[in-house]
Amino acid sequence: MRRTPNAVDFWRGYALITIFINHIPGIYFERLTHRNLSFSDSAELFVFLAGWSLGYLVGGNDAPKSTTRLMLRLGARAFQIYAAQILISSIAIAILATTAYLTDNQLILEWHNAAAVFLDPALTHIGLVLLTHQLGYFDILPLYVVLMVIAPLIALIYRFARPLLLPLSLAIYLAALIVPITVPTWPVPGQWFFNPFAWQLIFVLGFALSRDDGVGGFVQRHINVIRLVALPILVLGTVVVVFSLFPDPTLFPEPKLLFLNGKTFLTPVRLLHFLALAAVVSITYPYIARSVPWLVAFLSVLGRNSLNVFCVGSVLSLLGQVVRYLYSGSFGVDTAFVVAGIALLWLTAWVSEWRQQQTGA
């Protein structure tokens, strides 16, 4: 049965649209997304809400799903995301190849880490399948696959050793930053853009905060106080970002990753600012739902079908880059593309739900 519009789907829909826009570098509307005011961007929101959604899958404490059923469902979800990654990567490669061919500009083949696909196809295709080679802007689903693969473990720890979940996640995060621990890429040497050892923390936090007990219960009971604490953090962080006041990163002591602003490792400054943002901005949802219900319904339908919408959005973003290259991006071209793109995202969500209704899923 279709979920009614809710805050999680609404914010996920918002994240999907901003990811679609932010993944078209140079487009006019990227200056309007919240990453211009925050250390974090929509990637943090997306992964946090993925963790929150895991809470739905695990079910309530009063009527927990059977462990076997849960494992099978999470495993199937991981495979579904993996298949989506392979599909959109293949489409992206085809878009780059087509554009290069039609424009007689083979430099397009070097966009977004794609050069190795064309220069060293044998090894790079192995890398694509193993997720050790990722195209630029097509690198968040591999993180999502890893998170879904470890999701059963998170659910099991939550069920059978609940107090260990957050400390364990935090310990892995700190180890990743202090050692540091990375996931290497292959065949092109490098590292995963989204380090799963670091990013698992925000996923686990999303899951933990979705629960009515433990940290989640504590936050729910004290949300107003937490918002009061979060507000100055949010304002201070925004001032630092807007006025470029972040200290010189070379001056920080070791281990530097604890103090730097880095997306790959989801460094503490980004995480803290995101949590402050989430705490403060979450207060607005009931007002938005009352004032602009159509907007809530619109974004929620995107959020309910996040994987399909994300995949279409990723491909559209790449097409947007091509369009901007071909038609010398202008405000008019940018506006037309964003409007058409958002309409297509909505159509994707609508078709997904229509199909679910037809199949009775």
Add this chain to the structure above:
Amino acid sequence: MRHAAAALITLATAVALSWAACAQSAPDKREPDLPPLAKQCGETSAREMALPNSARALAKDKKLKIMAIGASSASILGGMREGHPPLLEQLLERMVAGLDVEIINRGVSGELAGDAAKRLKVEVALNQPDVVLWQVGTNDAFAQVPVEDFQETVGEMVRWLRQHNVDVILVGLHYMKSLVKDVHYQAMRASLQHIANAENVPRIGRYEAMEVIARTMRESGRRDPGDFGSTEAAYDCMAQYVARAIAVGLFAKLPKP
């Protein structure tokens, strides 16, 4: 006839690359005895300018830490062959006796200058390189980034690197025949040239070199090498250009203040 064409190409290539080099300062007499570039790469391509921080690292412990950043960084390190260090590392260690080169590749293909600049500060803090190779401009041109924004971003970052005792080598935009009349692309090229001149940092003139090679090959009746910029052989040429720029920079005289 074929030999005449080959000779013509070699001569034109040498002239073109020498012109592309646009040397700003006379090379130091102590500069290393550099081996010739591979035939298809021409004679020289880099502006010969001092790299004082790298020279200090060399004098201190004969180690040189090079960080590659920007779009398609693999193309300036030389073709990546499984199980072998990047060609740039091999070339430099061959050119400068006893030098131990460490290469850190932090390139993100397709990345714009603004995003690279943000990451670069973090990467410099984490890795403390002696020299940064920054291939920049092509993707900004494709993404229609305004030239003024590009110039401000790159200029500011170059100054920041130099203030933090890190040498910079800018690697210029690619050459493609289809982009010769692209106004924005050409403005971006001019902008990068301007930054290199204003900030007094070396710039590898890839575009100029490749442009003349392509023209010469066309004039001699050979197939237009439209895909030269994307081949592994071209990557190897880039590694040779960069290696020479660094090797010369290690021994070049600092300009008088």
